[in-house]
Amino acid sequence: MDIFLQQLINGLTAGSVYAVVALGYTMVYGIIQLINFAHGEVVMIGAMVAFSVIMALAGAQPGLPPVVIVLAGVAAAVPVCMAVGYLLERLAYRPLRHAPRLAPLITAIGMSIVLQHLALLIWSRDPIAFPQIIPLQVFEIGGAAITGVQIAIMLVSVVMMAGLSAMIYRTRLGAAMRATAENPHVASLMGVDIDRVIAVTFLIGAALAAVAGVMVGTYYGIAHYTMGATLGLKAFSAAVLGGIGNMAGAMLGGLLLGVVEALGAGYVGELTDLCHASFLSDALVERCARDGHLILFGSNYQDVFAFLVLILVLVFRPSGLLGERVADRA
């Protein structure tokens, strides 16, 4: 098996999900300069709602094709997440739009805690396992394996990102969103209802989050009320990596983060195998002769790689890979 290719495939799968979630962070930031820390919880709610529906359907109608069951889950998750996203903006962030920036930021963190505990109340502490309805389909490419679910995740992500880009760069609403991101006052002078554009931005981000939630849940086979925290943090890092506020940056950052993380997980064991340096001590030689390996860091250190790359990029390019240099903005 080709580890490199395999980890590349795994990384691109996870990365597509990060990219879709990162878009939600970056779009909101681009328009109101708010880091919506509750966005990860919207993803979690999407997964929980979809899994409840999928569980119920798989139990009641075992004959239904798995695609129909999953799509029903998505169809339930999208409107619920959109409602949550809309309410977040309307009730929590809009009243603070002219407050100092720290106030909405702290509110966002608060909302993320509120949503997490709301999910705890509704779905309890127990994780929901994805029912075994999708037959495992494995395809071989160049010595690596790719599953049907992985292909579906990548395809859906690409389609959603292409659709979003077309919306932003080809439609009147998209132009209004870009204009508002640049200068809301002038946009309003053109006839753009700023409140509406901001609400629409949250709705779009939440719809993407819902689908991302279903994808990530299906991929790992589990949904849990805390899953939004890590996922949200990684997607937010991806947005920062690409340059927060920049849509192409969020997509690039997401994919890159996924790939780095997967490659890191694939190679960290071998790279930190002390037996490569067994000449250092006789005890090591003995140990390695017996076990073959003495691995310092296992693949559970994969998160370290993702954040290491983030830190490195930010040291050399503080505004992210595709972000404008800060001086240009001032």
Added chain:
Amino acid sequence: MNVNLLEAKNLKVSYGGINAVKGIDLEVKEGELVALIGANGAGKTTTLKALCGLLHPSGGQIHYRGESILHTPPHRLVGQGLALVPEGRGIFGRLTVEENLAMGAYSRDDAAAIRTDLERVYHLFPRLAERRRQSGGTLSGGEQQMLAIGRAVMSRPKLLLLDEPSMGLAPLMVQKIFETVLAVAKEGVTLLLVEQNAKLALEISHRGYVMESGLVTLADEAKALLNNPQVRKAYLGE
């Protein structure tokens, strides 16, 4: 010609505790070109922002076409024909020239007429036509001002408020901008023009207002203001 298109009475605007506009009366009749001049910090920009809804007045009345617009948000006023070319132009630097112009027509839905107007703007400013696919941020200051005026024209305004269109431009470009302002006026657009270049502004205007620290100190025919010794001394550099 004698209908008041815009009428502000005892208009007051403050920023927190600072009173920037302290109760001014101002009117613009249909078809007029009115100049509003005054030193830096007199409150001209603040007045225009209040008139188009970007700032909420702390007191007074504003009537546009006979109706109070005190509580009308700016994005609705454009649709009613009241447009502002803001100080510093407010070009969307990341949108193309053509997208900027399209944003000007955002409040309209008559696609065919919008296309005709676009060609008219390009005819008025051939330079913009050459650069239609370029992003707004790459234009020179003068070109950006042309774009800002062209964009406002795209909304088919009845009343256009212009905030220092000649600011920071070379003399030749100032000339060109003033010619454009006159051309727009000739098409039947009523204009309220804020300018540092008091002489040029008064020369093309019917009437003028002079503002000083938040108050209107003089209001008269433009010709009379041009001959007013006080104005000549303070604003025409004599």
